[in-house]
Amino acid sequence: MGSIHIEAKVGDIAETILLPGDPLRAKYVAENLLEDAVCYNHVRNMFGYTGYYNGKRVSIQGSGMGMGSTAIYVNELIETYKVKNVIRVGTCGAIQERLNVGQVILAMSASGDSGANMAYFNGFQYAATADFDLLYQAYETAKRLKINTIQGSIFSTDTFYDDNPNRWDKWERHGILGVEMETQILFTIAKRLGAKALSVLTVSDNIKTGASASSKEREQSYMDMMKIALELA
Ligand code: HPA
Numbered sequence: 001m002g003s004i005h006i007e008a009k010v011g012d013i014a015e016t017i018l019l020p021g022d023p024l025r026a027k028y029v030a031e032n033l034l035e036d037a038v039c040y041n042h043v044r045n046m047f048g049y050t051g052y053y054n055g056k057r058v059s060i061q062g063s064g065m066g067m068g069s070t071a072i073y074v075n076e077l078i079e080t081y082k083v084k085n086v087i088r089v090g091t092c093g094a095i096q097e098r099l100n101v102g103q104v105i106l107a108m109s110a111s112g113d114s115g116a117n118m119a120y121f122n123g124f125q126y127a128a129t130a131d132f133d134l135l136y137q138a139y140e141t142a143k144r145l146k147i148n149t150i151q152g153s154i155f156s157t158d159t160f161y162d163d164n165p166n167r168w169d170k171w172e173r174h175g176i177l178g179v180e181m182e183t184q185i186l187f188t189i190a191k192r193l194g195a196k197a198l199s200v201l202t203v204s205d206n207i208k209t210g211a212s213a214s215s216k217e218r219e220q221s222y223m224d225m226m227k228i229a230l231e232l233a
Helices: 023-033 066-079 115-120 132-144 169-173 183-193 215-230
Strands: 016-019 035-041 048-053 056-061 085-094 104-112 149-156 178-180 196-206
Touching: 016 066, 016 215, 023 035, 023 048, 023 056, 023 215, 066 085, 066 115, 066 183, 085 183, 085 215, 104 132, 104 183, 104 215, 115 183, 132 149, 132 196, 132 215, 149 183, 178 196, 183 196, 196 215
Parallel strands: 016 056, 016 085, 085 196, 104 149, 149 178
Antiparallel strands: 035 048, 048 056, 085 178, 104 196
C-alpha cells in the first residue's frame, strides 16, 4: 500500500530524498548520476527513483511547482515512507544585484507568503529554517568539491506573476537572496513531522538585472547543486 499520491511500497524510498520541482529532472539525475535506479512512482507522472550514489542509497522525485504541490509530497514522504532527510534541489530568481546566474545558494531560512503557513499558525509568522546538520554538511561538502556557495535567506511565494515592479525592494533590503516557490512549506512540514530539511538552489535568473542563464550555464550549475545534495545521502 502506498500513499494517496505515491504508489511506492513502504521501504522503496531511501531515508534521504532529493526533491526537484520537475519530475523529468528527477529522471535525468536518476539515469545519469545514480546506479541501479528504479522508478517507484508514476502517479501523475511525478516520477520518483531510488538508486545508489557512491554506494549510498538515495531517492529523488519531483515535487511539482509551488507550496501546495510540495506540501503533499513532503507530507506523504515523511509520514508514510518515513523519509528522514528531505533536500530540495531547485532554482530561484535572485533579488540581489551581486548574484550571478549559476550561483549556488544554501538556504538558511525561508520567509514567504504561503497562505497554508499563515492559516496553520493562526496568522502568526513561523520562522522556517533549514536543519543545521544538513546545512553544515552541505557547506563542508561544497568546500570539499570546490563549489562556491552563498548561505542566506530566501523567500518562497505562491505567486510567480505579479504586476508590482517594486515587489521585492523591501526583501532585498532585508538581505533576501532569491525567490522561489517551495522551500518555506518544506522547512515547516519537515520540522513538524520530525524530519530534517534543506534547500539547495541555483540562481536561474536575476530579477534585478534581468540576467538569465544560458542552457549551458544552467546545466553546469544544476550539476553542482545535485552533487552537493547527493553527497548528503
Ligand atoms: N519567482 C519565483 N520562483 C522562481 C523565480 C521567480 O522569479 N525564478 C525561479 N524560480
